[in-house]
Every structure is written in structure tokens, then in C-alpha cells.
Amino acid sequence: MDLHHPHxxxxxxxGSCAALLYATMFYxxxxxxxxxxxxxxxxxxGHGAEAIYYHKPDAGACAALGGHxxxxxxxxxxxxxxxxxxxxxxxxxFTGLFWDVMGLKAASHxxxx
Amino acid sequence: xxxxxxxxxNAATVFLLVLIGFIGGMVSGFIGSGGAFVLTPxxxxxxxxxxxxxxxxxxxKFPKALVGATxxxxxxxVDIKLGLILGFFAEFGMLAGKHLMVGxxxxxxxxxxxxxxxxxxxxxxxxxxxxxxxxxxxxxDAPQSDTHEVPKIARWVQSVDIPGTMIYFDAIKGRVSLLxxxxxxxxxxxxxxxxxxxxxxGVPAMIYILGIPxxxxxxxxxxxxxxxxxxxxxxxxxxxxxxxxxxMLILLGSLFGIQLGAIGTTYVKDYxxxxxxxxxxxxxxxxxxxxxxxxxxxxxxxxxxxxxxIATLKTLxxxxxxxxxxxxxxxxxxxxxxxxxxxxxxxxxxxxAEGLAAFAPALGSLETGVRWQxxxxxxxxxxxxxxxxxxxxxxxxxxxxxxxxxxxxxYNPEYATTVPGIEQLAxxxxxxxxxxxxxxxxxxxxxxxxxxxxxxxxxxxxxxxEDRVDIIVMGRRGKRGLAxxxxxxxxxxxxxxxxxxxxxxxxxANDCRQGILVGTDGSRQGTAAALVAGQLALAxxxxxxxxxxxxxxxNEQRRREAIAAVxxxxxxxxxxxxxxxxxxxxxxxxxxxLDQTRKAxxxxxxxxxxxxxxxxxxxMGSVAERVIGFADCAVLAVKS
Numbered sequence: 001m002d003l004h005h006p007h008x009x010x011x012x013x014x015g016s017c018a019a020l021l022y023a024t025m026f027y028x029x030x031x032x033x034x035x036x037x038x039x040x041x042x043x044x045x046g047h048g049a050e051a052i053y054y055h056k057p058d059a060g061a062c063a064a065l066g067g068h069x070x071x072x073x074x075x076x077x078x079x080x081x082x083x084x085x086x087x088x089x090x091x092x093x094f095t096g097l098f099w100d101v102m103g104l105k106a107a108s109h110x111x112x113x
Numbered sequence: 114x115x116x117x118x119x120x121x122x123n124a125a126t127v128f129l130l131v132l133i134g135f136i137g138g139m140v141s142g143f144i145g146s147g148g149a150f151v152l153t154p155x156x157x158x159x160x161x162x163x164x165x166x167x168x169x170x171x172x173x174k175f176p177k178a179l180v181g182a183t184x185x186x187x188x189x190x191v192d193i194k195l196g197l198i199l200g201f202f203a204e205f206g207m208l209a210g211k212h213l214m215v216g217x218x219x220x221x222x223x224x225x226x227x228x229x230x231x232x233x234x235x236x237x238x239x240x241x242x243x244x245x246x247x248x249x250x251x252x253x254d255a256p257q258s259d260t261h262e263v264p265k266i267a268r269w270v271q272s273v274d275i276p277g278t279m280i281y282f283d284a285i286k287g288r289v290s291l292l293x294x295x296x297x298x299x300x301x302x303x304x305x306x307x308x309x310x311x312x313x314x315g316v317p318a319m320i321y322i323l324g325i326p327x328x329x330x331x332x333x334x335x336x337x338x339x340x341x342x343x344x345x346x347x348x349x350x351x352x353x354x355x356x357x358x359x360x361m362l363i364l365l366g367s368l369f370g371i372q373l374g375a376i377g378t379t380y381v382k383d384y385x386x387x388x389x390x391x392x393x394x395x396x397x398x399x400x401x402x403x404x405x406x407x408x409x410x411x412x413x414x415x416x417x418x419x420x421x422x423i424a425t426l427k428t429l430x431x432x433x434x435x436x437x438x439x440x441x442x443x444x445x446x447x448x449x450x451x452x453x454x455x456x457x458x459x460x461x462x463x464x465x466a467e468g469l470a471a472f473a474p475a476l477g478s479l480e481t482g483v484r485w486q487x488x489x490x491x492x493x494x495x496x497x498x499x500x501x502x503x504x505x506x507x508x509x510x511x512x513x514x515x516x517x518x519x520x521x522x523x524y525n526p527e528y529a530t531t532v533p534g535i536e537q538l539a540x541x542x543x544x545x546x547x548x549x550x551x552x553x554x555x556x557x558x559x560x561x562x563x564x565x566x567x568x569x570x571x572x573x574x575x576x577x578x579e580d581r582v583d584i585i586v587m588g589r590r591g592k593r594g595l596a597x598x599x600x601x602x603x604x605x606x607x608x609x610x611x612x613x614x615x616x617x618x619x620x621x622a623n624d625c626r627q628g629i630l631v632g633t634d635g636s637r638q639g640t641a642a643a644l645v646a647g648q649l650a651l652a653x654x655x656x657x658x659x660x661x662x663x664x665x666x667x668n669e670q671r672r673r674e675a676i677a678a679v680x681x682x683x684x685x686x687x688x689x690x691x692x693x694x695x696x697x698x699x700x701x702x703x704x705x706x707l708d709q710t711r712k713a714x715x716x717x718x719x720x721x722x723x724x725x726x727x728x729x730x731x732x733m734g735s736v737a738e739r740v741i742g743f744a745d746c747a748v749l750a751v752k753s
Binding site for chain 1: 119172176179180343346350351353365373
């Protein structure tokens, strides 16, 4: 680890961004999972993390299980896509710099093989 | 109604997912693409239903593909148009594949999709793994044959002209019918929907059917992967099958791994990468085989198997998978560490070779020893030149070289006009100096040179250039106390301006017969000095001490660098018939070098110098200057 490495600042910045995004995702994981499960119509039995989601729901069967029906919301599908893009961008920038700061570099092309 | 359950996350599963992601990423970065064939089964082994494993895998992959494609595009390794067209048709393949998967799920339940995914895995990995293994053999036996040749089928495909369907592609600098593109895209998508790795069809198809160079094909595949991944995530997301937590945990480890794997590839040969790829593919394939009887039994397609046996088989399969992962990780890490070590060694050897070329006038090859064939002895006739005369004569004798003896007649043209005869006085003095030295060197071939200059250093440097000498040997004014720190203007300036290395010999010093010490800090100058020292030690069969100094105020990193600098020199000389001792000691560099010289009993110090003069010299050359000023033995100032 080179404390004088010119990329230290950027590494810490992107590392913090990635950590923040991960923390947010896990903090709201119940909400995110709920949204994922209710992208298509679902029968939800139970609450929060304990909830069980039945897809291709049948109103009668759902009522028998003591659950309630939720209509599908198609745009919930954008949540994982946007999250994946944001995390990939921040974490990708961080890991790219990380090994460099740790002193691990690729052999230059001319010296390869 | 059906349950799509996402796996329970606890500390252990989170750790495992990140670890699997890391290893999968490392393998992926190392063998190009296809870490997914490790990730999908691994997620399934952790309990995720096949559809969730595939969906989450696709979701973690597409942003990575975007980042990768953008990077590779900068290097001209991506045909965006081809990628987008293939990606477009791959979407249809994915749709078809997804419908197939959902259909199977509805018909046979989760176990049906598990069987479907496993069967495709086994088929694809079997075929591709065998191909890769064949490629490995070919590459290993003929490593030079990696030039791009358009395969026979591709030549035919490129020659077919179906009006109205032809599209121009930069990647092949020609036109290809869309009718060939559509099935490739479709098949890529179909495969990706099942095992999240479409590249297994896309890349070989682009190479062998369309005739695109391998590098371009793998770069373009990233565009397809992005388009497909985005579409796939959308489609699977609509089914509620994307577990973004799973995707992001895999991604967390994967991005660390992928960078490490990619760095690893730069240290190994192509065929080694292929071998790792083949071994991992076939091991993963082998692991899937254990699950199949269980699936078949559950589906009632074969005679029922006891649950206990199914569980045992599953454990066996999981173990084989774990072995594949660990094997992959160990292989990549071994390749990386071994590669880096060899690279450092090769790097040093290369520097040694380059150094040899650069110092060709000053140094001979390993076989012929150090070829100081033309040696310039600069004398001022004082007692301070005695050591230099002794050592220069001895060097000429040892190398059977020619000695050029010079002394500078210093005069100023201004004085010459005002004080008649002053020029002659200077010339006479110089003549006396060289004659005295010539008498001492009577037994070796020599030539005397009277240099005329306004400044002693100028005369010496000019003589060195004119006679194309390999080394300058000169004395040092024996100052006392603090003044010793400054070498004396003439010597410092000669070092600064000389076209070759300079050997500074104190009055009482003798020829180098005991040992050599070199100071290095890992810088260019230090490395140049180290390679000259290594050459001398080899040629003269003398022990070499490599020294690096650290200050008490230095942090851990600087200390590691000092150790690394010494280790590099040692590694570079390992295997050669020379005794090398490495020392990293705390203290001011010049003090450490002088102390260690005494301790090692060395009688030659080799030190690098940037060879600047003036203000720069004070700022940067102080260590070399102090060592030269205080040393009791000869100091070779190596110019880089």
C-alpha cells in the first residue's frame, strides 16, 4: 500500500460511494425484495422479511392461505437495473484503482509473454 | 400459484456469495469471459432456484459488460454495429429461451428447470471444454501460430452475396449477409437465457463463421452481453426472478476478482490460460453430472432413488464444484505470484541486457567480462592522483586494455595574451604529469594526451570523447572534515559531463580485489548501478553486497520498497555464479553504504548518478557525492 499513491483520493471516494450504495441497498432490502416480487402480480402471505410471495396467483387460493393479492407493477423492474448500473459503476471504479494502489499492476504489453 | 423464493441471507451466505463472486470474477478475468458457468451453479448450490440464479447472474453481468465494452472500444476492439445487431437478435433468442424455461417450470416445476440448465451446462461445457483443450495443445506446441487467419467457412460466408441483406462491418472490413447474423444472435441469446453465458456460442461463431479476429470477437461479445443482459434482466425482472441482493453481492467480490484475474493474464502465456479454462470447465461439468440422477428421479424419468442417495450425490456435486472453484483460484493466484516473480527477474535481465547495450562502450558481455579496453587516466601530478594511477594501470593490465594518460594544461586565452609564456608553462606542467604517470604504467600499453582547456574538467571530458574511452579513472582531492562532503569541483563536473562511467580513486586506495558493494534505492540510477555492479562481480568473480538504506522517518511502504529493490537485484542474479548478499539498513544512505562497505570488506563501491551538474547536482546527487567524498576505496559512478 502506497500512502503517497496519486490515486488514493479517488480510490477512497469511489470506495465510499460503493459502500454507501451497498448500505442503502441492504437497509432497504425488504422494500427492494417486495418490489421485485410484486413486479408481476403476486399473492403476498405474511409481512416484511417473513412474507411469502406466490406468483401466477389465484384469488381463491390466496385468500385460503390468508394472503392478499397485489397487482404487478412493471416499472419495479427498473429498480434492480438502475441499482446494478450505479453499483457497478462506483464499485468498478473503486476496484480498478484498488489493486493499483495496493501496488499490483499488469505487466506492460511490450513485456507480455 | 407458485413460489419464487429468494435465498435467506445470513453472514455465512453473504460471505460465501462474495467469495464465490471473487473467485468467479477472478476466473472470468483470467480466461476472458464465462465466470458465469461457475457463478450460476454456485448460486444454485447455495439454494437459489435455477431461474433466480440465472436471472441474478444476468443482472450482475450486464453493467460489467457495459464497463468492459466501453474500455475495449477505446482500444478499437469492439465493432459496435455488429454487437448491437447480434444483441438485437440475441434478445429474440433470450425471449425464446425464457419461454422455454418458464414452460419447463410450469410443466415440471423447479426441478425441471434445474435439469434443463444442468443438461445444457453439461453439453456446452463438454463441447467447449474439449475445443479449448485442443486449442491449448495447439498453442502450447506452436505458440507463434496466433496470427489471425480467416477460417475456410468464414471465407465462404464472406463471399456469399444475397442482395438486400448485405451489411458492412468494420470488424471484417467487408459485407456479410444478415441471414448469417440472425441465427448466431438467436443461438447466443438462447444459450444465455439458460446458463447466462452466451459468449460460448457468440465468440466462436464470430471467429469461425464470420471470420472476425479473436480479440475483436471477444470485445464485440461484451456489447452483445450488455444488450442481452439488460433485456434479460428486464424480462426475468418482470417474472419477479431477479434477486438484486444476490447479484450485487456476487458483483462485490466479482469486480475485485475480475481485475486481479485480468492482471494475472498479463503474466502468463496464452496456452496456460486455455488450460485453466478447459480444466475449470470440465470440472464444473463433472460436478453437474452428480445432480442429474436426482433430478431425473424426482421427475419420475428413471426409477426412484432414495433421498439419502440423492443428498449424497448432491453433496458430491457441491464438493466437486467447490474443488473447481478452489482449483481455479489457486491456479490464477499461483500464475499471478509466479508470473510476477518471473517477470521481475526477466525485467531485471532485460534491464541488464539493455544496460549492456547502453553501457556497451564501458562493459563487455557476461562471457568476455567487463571490457574496459580504453581507459583514460586523468592525473594532476599531485599525490592525490597516486591511487588513480595505480588502479588505472592495474585495470589496463587486467583487461589487456589501452591506457590513455592525460593531464590538462589549464590556461585562459585572456591571460595568454597578457602574460606571455603562461600557456607554455601550463603545457610543460601537464607534460611532466603525464610523463610521471607513464613511467608508473610503463608495463602496459599506453598513450599520453595533453589536453588544453580553460577548465580541468573540460579537458578531461573532451579527451574522453575524442579517444572514445570506456571509463575515466581519476583521483579525489583529500579534503578534511566537512569539506570532504564536496568532492571537489573537477571530479564532480567530470562525472556530470563525462560520456562514460567514472571511477574515483582516493589516494590510498588499491585495485578492486576483495568485493563489490552497490547502493540501490530501486530508482533508474540505482538499477543502472546494480547491473554494472552485477557485471563486474561476475567478470571478476567477486562477492557482491547490495545495500539499500531507509530513514527512521520512512513509512512501511518505503521500507518495503527498499527491501524490494535489494530483492530485485538478488533475483536478477540468482542462478549466476556470483555470491550476492542483500542488506537493508537504517541510516543516512551515504553512512549506510560506507558502514556496509567496511563490514563487507568491499574495496569497490558502485553508485548510480544522474550525472547532472550545477544546482541539480546539489539537490539530487548528494548521496553519490558524499559517498565519493568520504569513501576510502574506489567508487564507480555509474551514469544512467
